[in-house]
Amino acid sequence: MTSLSSTTLHEAAIPVPQYDRSALTAGIAHFGIGGFHRAHQALVVDELLCQGLATDWAIIGLGVRAQDSAMRAALAAQNGLYTLVEKHADGTRGARVIGSILGMLTVPEDGADAVLEVLTAPSTRIVSLTVTEGGYNINQTTGEFLLDTPDIAADLLADAVPATVFGLIVEALRVRRAAGTAAFTVMSCDNLQDNGRIARRALVSFARAKDTELAQWIEAHVHFPNSMVDRITPATTDEDRAETAALTGLDDAWPVVCEPFFQWVLEDSFSDGRPPYEKTRVQVVDDVEPYELMKLRLLNASHQAIAHLGCLRGYELVDDAMRDPHIEDLLRRYMLDEGTPTLQPVPGIDLAEYRDELIGRFSNPEIRDTIARLCAEASERIPKWLVPVISERLDAGGEVTRSAAVIAGWARCATGIDERGDPIEIVDDRRDEIMAAAAPNDDPLAFVRDPALFGDLAEREGFTKPYLHALQVLNTAGSKALLAELTDVE
Numbered sequence: 001m002t003s004l005s006s007t008t009l010h011e012a013a014i015p016v017p018q019y020d021r022s023a024l025t026a027g028i029a030h031f032g033i034g035g036f037h038r039a040h041q042a043l044v045v046d047e048l049l050c051q052g053l054a055t056d057w058a059i060i061g062l063g064v065r066a067q068d069s070a071m072r073a074a075l076a077a078q079n080g081l082y083t084l085v086e087k088h089a090d091g092t093r094g095a096r097v098i099g100s101i102l103g104m105l106t107v108p109e110d111g112a113d114a115v116l117e118v119l120t121a122p123s124t125r126i127v128s129l130t131v132t133e134g135g136y137n138i139n140q141t142t143g144e145f146l147l148d149t150p151d152i153a154a155d156l157l158a159d160a161v162p163a164t165v166f167g168l169i170v171e172a173l174r175v176r177r178a179a180g181t182a183a184f185t186v187m188s189c190d191n192l193q194d195n196g197r198i199a200r201r202a203l204v205s206f207a208r209a210k211d212t213e214l215a216q217w218i219e220a221h222v223h224f225p226n227s228m229v230d231r232i233t234p235a236t237t238d239e240d241r242a243e244t245a246a247l248t249g250l251d252d253a254w255p256v257v258c259e260p261f262f263q264w265v266l267e268d269s270f271s272d273g274r275p276p277y278e279k280t281r282v283q284v285v286d287d288v289e290p291y292e293l294m295k296l297r298l299l300n301a302s303h304q305a306i307a308h309l310g311c312l313r314g315y316e317l318v319d320d321a322m323r324d325p326h327i328e329d330l331l332r333r334y335m336l337d338e339g340t341p342t343l344q345p346v347p348g349i350d351l352a353e354y355r356d357e358l359i360g361r362f363s364n365p366e367i368r369d370t371i372a373r374l375c376a377e378a379s380e381r382i383p384k385w386l387v388p389v390i391s392e393r394l395d396a397g398g399e400v401t402r403s404a405a406v407i408a409g410w411a412r413c414a415t416g417i418d419e420r421g422d423p424i425e426i427v428d429d430r431r432d433e434i435m436a437a438a439a440p441n442d443d444p445l446a447f448v449r450d451p452a453l454f455g456d457l458a459e460r461e462g463f464t465k466p467y468l469h470a471l472q473v474l475n476t477a478g479s480k481a482l483l484a485e486l487t488d489v490e
Contacts, residue, residue, distance in 0.1 A: 004250040006079040009097065013249045014083070017099035019049045021079075024058040026102055027275075029118050029184075031165050032130035033061035033071050033104055035233045039084060039258040041128060041189055045100035047280045057126075057275040060118050061104030064165055072104045074254040080104075083244050083255040087366035094260070095247050112161050112168065119172030120181070125272040127172075128187040129199060131165060133380045134429060135190070136202045140383055141452040145205035156209055166206040173207070173222065174214050183221040185271040189229050189264075191300065193292050193384060196226035196267065225267035228292035230299065232361060233258040234369045259367050261357070265291040283348075290344040294351070297339045299358055300385040302331045305402070306362065307374035308409035312419055312479035315371055322363040326483035331359065333487065334402040342392045376427040378410055379434055383453045391455060394462045401466045405486055407454075408470035409479070411447040414438035419478050444468055 002008050009016050028045070030037060041059075048054035063072065075082070080101040086094035105114050118124060129135075137146045146152065154160060155167030162168045173183060186203060188195035203222075207215035236255060244255040265283045278284045285291070309330070310321035321327050335355045343351070386407070390400045414434045418424050426435060437447045445464060448454045457463045473482040 001245055001249070001251045004078045004081055004083065004097070004248070004252045006081065008250060009081065011249060012097055014095045014097065014247060016097040017046065017049065017081075019052070019055075019099070021058075021099050021102070023055060024049070024102060025056040025123050026060040026118070026121075027054075027057040027123055028059045028126045028128055029062055029124050030059050030128045030130070031062045031064070032132070032135075033063065033068070033075070033101070034130060035236060035256045035258075036229075036231070037128075037130045037189070038082060038098065038101070038256045039233045040229055040231050040262070040264060041130075042098055042100045043084060043262075044264065044277060044280050044282055045275060046098045048275055048277075049100055051279065053279065054275040056123065059101045060124075061101055062115055062118065062168075063104065063106035064108075064163060064168070065106075066108050068104075068106045069109055071254065072106050072109065075101060075104045077253060083248055083250075083252045085240070085244055085247065085255060085257045086260045087257055087364070088260055089360070089364040089366060091366060093243075093247060095244070097248075107163055107168070112163065115168055116162075116172055116175070119168060119184075120175045120179070122181050124184055125182070126185045126187050126270070126274065127169060128189055129165070130189050132377075133190060133192055133384065134377060135165070136192070136198050137166070138198060138202060139452075143201070145202045147205070147209050152206065156206070166203055169203055170207045170210060170214070170218070173218055174211065177214065177217050182272040183218070183223075185223045185225065185269075185274070187225055187227065187266075189227055191229065191296075193296055194226055194289075195292075196224040196269075200224040221271060223269045223271040225269040226288040226292070227267065228263070228265040228288050228295050230263040230295050231258050231261060232364075232367055232369055234367055234373065237368075257367075259361055259364055261361055263291075263295075285347075290346045291349075293343050294346050294349065294354065296385045297342060297389050298335050298355065300381065301339055301389060301403075301406075302335060302358065302362070303374045304378065304382055304386055304410070305331055305334060305406045307371055308378070308406060308413045309479055309483065310371045311375055311413050311424065312409060312474065313483075314418065314420065318369040318371060318374065319363055319365040319367070321371065322359070324483075325489045326480075326487045328359060328363075329487035329489050330402060330405075330483060331362070334406075338393055338398070338400060338403050339389055341396070341398060342389050372425070372427070375413065377429065378414075379428050379430040379453055382407070382410060387454055387457065390457060390463055394460055399466075400463055402486055404463055404466035405470040405482060407448065408467050408474055408482075411438050411471060412474045412479075414447065415440075444471065 315321040
């Protein structure tokens with residue numbers, strides 16, 4: 001079968017870009033080209049281009065890791081084109097070819113100079129990021145940027161050739177400052193509360209360690225808008241590739257599949273202009289916080305409940321777990337009784353409708369999102385998404401029975417053995433630490449004693465009582481018995 005490219009685009013049996021891609025200018029440089037960016041930010045720019053807008057806001061992808069070479073190769077072979085497939089719960093598909101990405105460069109293959117040429121070009125006015133929650137190099141206990149990790153320390157050496165995202169961005173800003181070129185905006189699109197402020201802290205801290213005056217200039221001139229992003233985008237499988245080829249009539253080395261739901265709430269704070277995002281589905285607002293708390297504490301925290309308790313029940317797919325009425329009821333009760341009371345009013349959002357919509361999204365059988373994906377990197381996720389809910393509920397005198405059960409589920413999974421005696425693969429940067437804490441020992445609270453992950457929860461009876469009870473039930477009667485306790489489903 002013919003492969004997707006600029007020369008074969010006219011053969012596609014689905015909608016394709018009708019705009020002149022050769023006339024586009026890259027105004028956005030993006031670190032972290034993956035499925036989520038291509039189902040989200042790149043889609044938005046494509047929608048603007050289809051309206052005849054934002055022709056100077058196309059995207060160049062950038063990478064710093066060796067593993068980025070696979071995406072670089074796929075995009076290079078297809079002239080930056082790829083297929084986006086929305087999977088609806090009724091089995092229907094919405095597919096289109098996206099043309100907003102012009103290409104991709106990586107430090108290992110193209111060199112730091114080539115990447116810096118993109119970042120220092122006056123036409124580059126936004127540098128956006130999807131580098132994962134853990135990619136900001138922040139100490140979870142102190143909130144400070146870690147200057148002594150090997151890659152960062154190497155980039156901080158005098159005359160170092162930058163190899164990290166932070167080193168490259170700060171060096172590009174140094175060059176732009178010296179040349180009198182306007183500062184670009186740094187736009188984080190990662191799944192973090194206050195993601196813009198976290199990006200600011202990381203980059204300014206790095207710059208301060210390198211050049212105090214440059215750090216001051218960055219603080220004064222570079223904008224770091226906060227954003228809330230939401231679209232379930234599972235990893236692309238060979239089955240997805242085959243289905244995409246059948247839909248389009250063209251081979252695509254790396255299509256993107258996603259759910260129909262889309263949300264991007266973006267703070268209107270930019271250094272040197274921006275695309276007219278408000279002409280798409282993007283909500284451009286003055287304050288993102290109410291929206292991001294809603295998403296992190298309802299959707300993301302619920303994902304952790306599905307992940308760890310679903311894993312113990314033996315489910316492999318999220319929609320399989322959602323067909324368990326006990327898990328669905330647990331999520332509804334957590335969201336209503338524990339998550340929602342910690343939220344601010346969310347302008348334009350009916351929270352009851354939002355909670356129902358989440359249940360529907362989790363239950364979509366076409367997405368085939370995996371329990372393993374949701375379980376991965378729990379030590380980066382639970383402390384940011386669920387621990388704040390527990391702390392705030394305890395401060396308000398509320399109960400945290402279901403939240404505590406989710407933490408107990410994580411502790412039980414972290415032993416590395418499921419209820420059938422089969423191994424559980426633990427994918428986590430803190431794998432050794434959390435598995436050691438979860439191993440049987442004389443201290444039943446050992447797993448939750450790390451203040452970097454749990455703050456002072458191990459000292460708060462309102463948490464420890466339901467946590468220890470849930471853990472005991474999991475270790476003796478199992479997850480089915482615990483879920484039966486926590487729900488009214490017969």
